[in-house]
Amino acid sequence: MLALLTVSGFLNFGRISVEDIVDAIEDLYSIESTTIDFEQYDQDYESGNFIVDETQTKIGKDFYEVFFNNWTNVKYEESFSVTISEKPLPQLGSRVSVLVNDFNIFEIDLPAKYDIIEEMALYAVESAKQFVVNYEQIQKDLEGSDLKGTGIF
Numbered sequence: 618m619l620a621l622l623t624v625s626g627f628l629n630f631g632r633i634s635v636e637d638i639v640d641a642i643e644d645l646y647s648i649e650s651t652t653i654d655f656e657q658y659d660q661d662y663e664s665g666n667f668i669v670d671e672t673q674t675k676i677g678k679d680f681y682e683v684f685f686n687n688w689t690n691v692k693y694e695e696s697f698s699v700t701i702s703e704k705p706l707p708q709l710g711s712r713v714s715v716l717v718n719d720f721n722i723f724e725i726d727l728p729a730k731y732d733i734i735e736e737m738a739l740y741a742v743e744s745a746k747q748f749v750v751n752y753e754q755i756q757k758d759l760e761g762s763d764l765k766g767t768g769i770f
């Protein structure tokens with residue numbers, strides 16, 4: 618609001634009164650702060666599970682929003698990161714990729730139609746969930762006693 622007062626003052630070649638500036642600053646600081654659930658952020662940070670947004674266009678942002686909204690309640694034993702990246706394709710839409718721990722598990726060329734973006738994002742969530750479950754199972758199988766040895770033949 619202060620910037621608007623300053624701009625309007627210069628456009629009208631008038632002066633801004635001190636009272637207007639004080640009112641603008643008071644309005645700025647009188648905004649009620651929102652409460653943030655830091656416990657949820659601490660749990661996500663400690664578990665090491667992250668979803669990284671590397672999108673550039675509205676198509677990618679829409680894909681990320683649908684993916685994120687359907688992923689938030691997922692809890693796994695292993696820590697991992699999910700990266701959603703995008704490469705804009707002129708006149709075709711965008712190529713969106715989903716990586717889990719740097720493994721490219723999903724890649725698709727998306728048009729600018731929200732219905733298709735939403736459907737593919739939901740499919741990507743299920744693909745990522747299945748990948749993580751399989752990855753955890755493979756890690757548990759590799760830690761089994763039948764695969765450990767002394768290294769002597």
